Amino acid sequence: MKAQDISREKSAELFEKAKKYFPGGVNSPVRAFKSVYGTPLFIEKGDKAHLWDADGNEFIDFCCSWGPLILGHNHPAIREAVQAQLGKGLSFGAPTLLENELAELILSNNKYIEKIRFVSSGTEAVMSAIRLARGYTKRDKIVKFEGCYHGHSDSLLVKAGSGLVTFGETSSAGVPKAFADETIVISLNDKKALEQVFVDFKDQIAAVIIEGVPANNGLLIQDKEYIHFLREITKAHGTLLIFDEVITGFRLGFEGAAKYYDIQPDIITYGKIIGGGMPVGAYGASAEIMSNISPDGAVYQAGTLSGNPVAMAAGIAALQVLAQPGFYEKLEKTTQQFVEEIRSFVTEKNYEVKIFTVGSIFWFAFTAQEKIQSAEQIDPASMEKYKVMHRELLNRGIYFGPSGYEVGFISAAHTEEDLNKAVTAIKEALMVTFEG
Ligand code: PMP
Numbered sequence: 001m002k003a004q005d006i007s008r009e010k011s012a013e014l015f016e017k018a019k020k021y022f023p024g025g026v027n028s029p030v031r032a033f034k035s036v037y038g039t040p041l042f043i044e045k046g047d048k049a050h051l052w053d054a055d056g057n058e059f060i061d062f063c064c065s066w067g068p069l070i071l072g073h074n075h076p077a078i079r080e081a082v083q084a085q086l087g088k089g090l091s092f093g094a095p096t097l098l099e100n101e102l103a104e105l106i107l108s109n110n111k112y113i114e115k116i117r118f119v120s121s122g123t124e125a126v127m128s129a130i131r132l133a134r135g136y137t138k139r140d141k142i143v144k145f146e147g148c149y150h151g152h153s154d155s156l157l158v159k160a161g162s163g164l165v166t167f168g169e170t171s172s173a174g175v176p177k178a179f180a181d182e183t184i185v186i187s188l189n190d191k192k193a194l195e196q197v198f199v200d201f202k203d204q205i206a207a208v209i210i211e212g213v214p215a216n217n218g219l220l221i222q223d224k225e226y227i228h229f230l231r232e233i234t235k236a237h238g239t240l241l242i243f244d245e246v247i248t249g250f251r252l253g254f255e256g257a258a259k260y261y262d263i264q265p266d267i268i269t270y271g272k273i274i275g276g277g278m279p280v281g282a283y284g285a286s287a288e289i290m291s292n293i294s295p296d297g298a299v300y301q302a303g304t305l306s307g308n309p310v311a312m313a314a315g316i317a318a319l320q321v322l323a324q325p326g327f328y329e330k331l332e333k334t335t336q337q338f339v340e341e342i343r344s345f346v347t348e349k350n351y352e353v354k355i356f357t358v359g360s361i362f363w364f365a366f367t368a369q370e371k372i373q374s375a376e377q378i379d380p381a382s383m384e385k386y387k388v389m390h391r392e393l394l395n396r397g398i399y400f401g402p403s404g405y406e407v408g409f410i411s412a413a414h415t416e417e418d419l420n421k422a423v424t425a426i427k428e429a430l431m432v433t434f435e436g
Contacts, residue, residue: 002432003395005038010054014042029163035383036402037391046073048413051399059399060418062408066401067247068272070331070360071321072413078276081317085310093304098312105319106274106284112258113268113284117293118307122246122271123151125281126209128301129267130155132283133207133240135299136292141201143208143239145188147217147375150209150244150269159185161217161375166403188220189373191229198237207240207267212248212257215407217375219356219363227261234266240289246271246281250319251409252359253328260359276318278311327412328359334419335360335410341423342430351434353385360410364389378405385433392429398422 019025026032026040033040041053049072051061064070071078085098103116119125130142130153142155149162157164157172158180164172171180184201186193188210198205208230214220234241243265248257250273258265266289271281284290294300305311321327339357346353354365356372365372366382386404393400400408410419 001428002436003392003428005391006057006395007055008039008041011042012039014054015039030166030401030403030406033402035166035404036387038394040402041394041399048072048074049411049415049418057397059394059397060414060422061399062410062422063399063401063406064409064411065277066272066406067251067409068275068277069413070251070273070409070411071276071318072411073277075276075318075321075413077317077321078314081276081313082278082310085313088309090310091305091308096307096309096312098309098316099307102274102312102315102319105316105323106282109323110255110284112255112264114287115290116282116284117290117301118312119281119283119301119303120279120305120308120311121151121281122244122269123153123281124303125246125269125271125283126150126156126242126244127153129242129244129269129283130207130209131301132267132285132289132292132299133242135297136289137206137238137240139204139206139239140182141184141204142182142206143184143186143197145210145214146185147188147220148209148211148214148244149216150211151246154179155183156209158183159375161214161405163403165217165375165405187374187376188214189222189226191226194230194233198233198239203237205237205239207242208234209242209244212243212245212252212260213358213361215247215361215363217405218365218372218378219358219361219407220373220375221356221358221371222373224261227263231263231265240266242267242269244269247361247407248359250274250322251361254319254322273318273322274315275311276314276316278308278314279305280308280311280315321412331360331410331412334414335362338362338410338419338423342426345427346430349430349434351430353430353434361407362410363407364404366404388433389429392432393425396425396428398425398429 024032051059146159147161149160150156245256249270252260267285269283366385383404
């Protein structure tokens with residue numbers, strides 16, 4: 001049975017005001033709730049796995065700020081680390097001990113990179129990695145995959161996922177043709193397309209970039225064999241392989257998708273989790289590749305707020321928890337149990353929905369297909385079902401991201417009680433989605 005709509009009065013009022021200030025009333029497009037029901041919820045506070053909006057509605061949060069909050073909201077160790085730093089200063093634009101500490105924590109537990117550079121967002125990390133690849137190889141072209149989102153820098157806003165696919169506009173206006181021409185887009189999970197691109201653009205491709213596990217256009221889990229093929233073909237052509245681990249880094253494990261696939265990428269980008277909820281991104285590679293970055297080398301990249309001390313303090317506190325033995329195993333097990341319960345329900349009911357999952361990431365796909373590994377396999381019409389489910393979930397106190405192309409996350413703060421409550425609500429929401 002359909003649940004009664006929650007009150008959105010206060011949120012609606014705030015949204016009307018916000019529309020006067022910001023394009024579409026928001027500072028990042030998907031937040032506008034354009035592809036789901038109703039006005040966006042204005043969030044007042046979060047604690048552990050729970051969120052409260054301006055109308056006083058309480059939700060169990062499966063969006064987790066789009067991934068960074070692997071420890072939930074208001075984690076005591078992160079809060080205390082940030083508070084301790086606040087009294088010492090917010091920004092110096094000069095080196096601090098905290099940058100060393102976060103770098104040491106990452107590098108000593110990650111065999112895939114030898115040096116790292118901190119920036120302030122995932123977009124900045126990937127934009128810088130692309131420049132580094134171009135500077136290092138002295139080539140211009142890059143290859144990306146349809147549906148993979150790598151932030152909003154010009155070269156990468158071509159056939160991208162996330163907000164672009166949500167709004168049915170896979171490439172952005174305002175990107176000069178000359179830039180877009182340097183970005184070649186091919187389908188995921190297509191070895192032939194990959195071989196052909198190296199024939200068509202022989203000795204011109206600086207880098208191939210792929211999301212560790214593509215998670216911005218649904219969750220498109222690639223076969224290990226395909227990723228190894230990608231590694232071999234790039235190596236054979238002197239092309240760098242960039243793993244964009246902004247979502248998968250420190251989410252699939254401390255060593256992210258590189259470890260998951262057992263692959264040595266040439267450059268890895270990070271974001272989200274490494275800031276513990278504060279704005280941070282990073283890119284890393286071998287010492288040899290990183291020596292091309294200024295001031296050691298000729299590839300320029302800088303930032304007033306890079307390595308910001310408050311963000312570093314939050315990141316250190318977060319990663320110290322994640323580095324503890326058994327952290328990821330436990331989170332993964334919890335996720336599996338959660339997903340399995342829903343899977344057995346949908347199988348029993350014979351509903352046309354699949355729940356794909358990797359690590360503590362999950363995605364509801366309204367499809368009969370057993371596997372979805374490329375963007376083209378997703379039927380945009382299936383998003384109508386997501387819209388119904390999303391409304392029903394919000395009305396039952398469950399917060400999923402406001403787009404069916406986006407994935408969900410489980411955090412260590414989700415308790416058994418939270419997850420049991422969510423499973424019941426999801427079952428009810430699916431019944432309304434499929435049976436009205
Ligand atoms: N790369 C990937 C894989 C992402 O998922 C995102 C953001 N979701 C970005 C890059 C861009 O990160 P940010 O939003 O922090 O700029």
